[in-house]
Amino acid sequence: MTNMLQVEGLNVSFPSRDGPVRVVRDVTFTLGRERLGIVGESGSGKSQTGRAILGLTPASATVTADKLSFDGIDLRHASAKTWRSLRGPRMSMIMQDPKYSLNPVMTVGRQIVEAYRRRGDATRTDARNRAVAMLEAVQIRDPERVFEAYPHELSGGMGQRAMIAMMLIAEPDLLIADEVTSALDVTVQLDVLRILDGLVRDRGMGLIFISHDLRLVSSFCDRVLVMYAGRVVEEIAARDLHSAQHPYTQGLLNCLPQIDGDSGPLQTLTRDPAWLA
Amino acid sequence: MSVSPANTGGRWRALPTYGLKAGKLIATVAVTFLGLLVVTFLIGRVVPVDPVLAVVGDRASKSTYDAAYIALGLDKPLYHQFFIYLKQALSGDLGTSVLTKKPIIEDIARVFPATLELATAGIILGTLFGVPLGVWGAVRQGKLPDQVIRVVGLVGYSAPIFWLGLLGLLVFYAKLQWVAGPGRIDISYEYTVTQTTGLLLIDTAMQGQWDAFRNVLAHLALPAVLLGYFSMAYISRMTRSFMLAELGQEYIIAARVKGVPEWRIIWVHALRNAAVPLVTVIALSYAGLLEGSVLTETVFAWPGLGQYLTNSLQNADMNAVLGGTLVIGIIFVGLNLLSDLLYTVLDPRVRRRT
Known part of the structure; x- marks a missing residue:
């Protein structure tokens, strides 16, 4: 598979009163003409990863990367003109809430x-x-x-x-879908997913599907990145998600109710500071 | 889900719904106007100026005084007096000026065009410079242009306008002779121009008197630039903050994602949204200028509404003061109405709620 997008050691940090806050830490992945899911809770850095790829990080933030290239073009030092030629016809992003976007x-x-x-x-x-x-x-x-x-x-x-x-x-060749279905009810969600799926298949588009909905991502995507506190803690083929290794991913999975499971209280996530190391 | 059937058209296709809205607006205006009349009426009764003495003079005999007292309707109950006042005001009769011995309405019709011409020139300059400077400041937020614009604006906003006026006259009229001095027109032209609209720029242009036109322009330039500077300071400040709010919105990012060029994002996407509240700011600034800037008109010997009102006030000419107040009130109501209407044109979301 040819890699359309290569991301290596991507960092995004925002300044704050207590020094810079790193919202994306050393994220590394590649994307071909496939469906890549990025899951994680709010604030885990999913959206900022997506925006950094499109060069749309707010001006106050700092982005660094060892490698950030799209179709052989180095995005780290892309000029405004290059960005304009890329955004739209080459890479695009569907945003969360149509009410604001x-x-x-x-x-x-x-x-x-x-x-x-x-x-x-x-x-x-x-x-x-x-x-x-x-x-x-x-x-x-x-x-x-x-x-x-x-x-x-x-x-x-x-x-x-x-x-x-x-x-x-x-x-576009690359599409980032940022929580596109989160605000929709279930039937509309399926419609939208069908549309996206068709596009990946018919046009050979690369799709980054950002969501907090683990189950949805596992059924819809080929590969999943699990993010926690700005880091990719696990990369796994979607069909293997049930056998995930990382305790965070397991914890997330355990938080989901099962229709045929026991009806006891759902587990809550216990966090281990060591995940951040 | 789906689209509301009533209003899916372009901006102007919503015009029929304006009918209902116009009705509501007229009702609002009528109530506001009535309230305004009540206020001016009551002020007229409260101030310690005897309206009878103003008519008959303080050497009149008791019988003359009493006759005038009755003629003015002052023996009638208050609500009846108000009714008379209302009737007169609605028929355009605001009483007679003690100073000029002319009907107030005639006086105002004479002085108002001077203020209108000055205020309009001022607000045009203020908007023409204020809006782009505000946009520029927002785009270069915190950078040098933003700082410069802010300081220039701050000076315009805080320096006393009469001081700037005097300074301007000293430099540009007395020393450099770039502009003409106080007044609206040189005396040599004053009687050659027939005043049809009272707006001298228009009158001279219509009569093809281009020398006079240039002279009027030379007189108008300095005070108009001053008022323009003053309103520019405010307008640019407001534009900047409206633009900053819009530029932080998600739809701006969406436009960037689409690859829309930056100039288009700023001047089309963001400014079209910022224009909505900006219309009110500009309309109210204009109303403020139309009120007649007393200080500017005094410094420049500009025979406008501000000067007329100050004169009347100093001479306790209450009819003139109240008439002028009423006119100013009407201007404010009218411009508010206009900005409301523009709001509906500019913002599709407002259109629907009517």
Whole structure:
């Protein structure tokens, strides 16, 4: 498998009154045209890992890496121009909450068209048709109407799909999906996953699927990175997740209720400071 | 889920719903206006200025005084007096000025265009410079441009405007002779220009008197720049903080993810959102300028509303003061209304709630 993305020794730290806080520590992984899951609790550094790959870490933070390359391009010293040529057509990210990540004063259609026109000089009608087709592709029943709608006029599930359409219309090679299904109800979750799955398969896209939902990740992804306090504590094939070695992963798994399991109190996670060593 | 059926159109397709909204707005305005009239009426009754004496003079006989007392309706109960006041105010009769012996409404119509011209020039300059500077400051937050803009703004905001005015006259009029001195127009032109709108720039331009036009411009430049500087300080400050709030939003990151160029993120994505509260800031600054900046008008011998009101106040010309207060109140209500309407145009979320 060719490695599209190589991450070695990635560190992200934010300044604070008590010195820098390292939110991502020595993260190393590679990604080919596959589905890689990153799981962990809130604050474990999943999202910051994703944002660092796209060069979207807040200006106050410091990012260092031994290696951070996408398709042979060194991202550590990429110029603004390089980033602009990469983001959108080459790499993209679907963000958590459409309520905040869609511009409230622009119609959904304009925002999708804007993403499409980054690819080159498409005509207005051309871009419009593509956008509507894309909305249809993400299972929106009334694409024309959604095209004209403002974000606040859409439900959460519709907004999320519009977001997916917007981020996929430029047909990126690498897609980071950051908690895309967390805000959705279960039936919509499945729809969205089906859409993403189809894209990985049909377009040979590389997908980083960030989630805190262990079960979802294990059933959906090929490989899983388990993060704890900014570190990757375990990397494991998704189908082997049940036989995970690291006590944190085991602990997470034990916290999940089982339908056919005993009905005693669920276990809580006991943390070992040694995990951080 | 899905889309609300009523309002999926572009910005202007929501126009029909404006009908209902306009009705509500008119009702609000009517109530505000009534409240304003009550206040001005009551002030008129409370101040220790005898309205009868103001009419008949302090050497009038008792019978003349009593006749005027009755003619003014002062023997009637208060609510009746208010009713008369209301009727007169609604028909445009705000009484007669003791000073000029003319109807107040005529006086205000004469002085207001001077203030309007100055205030409009000021707010245009203030917005034209204030908004881009505020955006720039937000983008370069904490860097040199931001600091410079802040200091320049702070000076504009805290230096007394009359002092800046005098200094400006000394430097640019007396020494450098770049601009004309106090007043709106040179006396030599004063009687050649027919005042139709009262806005001298427009009047001279319409009559093709370009020499006079240039002269008016030379007179207007300094006070307008001063008022513009003053409002620029405030507008840039507010723009900066609105922009900072918007630039920290997730949709900005989403736009970066899409590969949208930075200039577009700043001037299209963020500014369009920041424009919504900014409209109110600009409208209220404008209202503040229209009130007639007494100090500026005094320094520049500008025959506007501020000077008229100060004059009337000093001479206890209560009708004029109350009439002027009413006009200022109407301006504030009107501009508030306008900014509310613009709000609806700029923010699709507000449109829906009506």
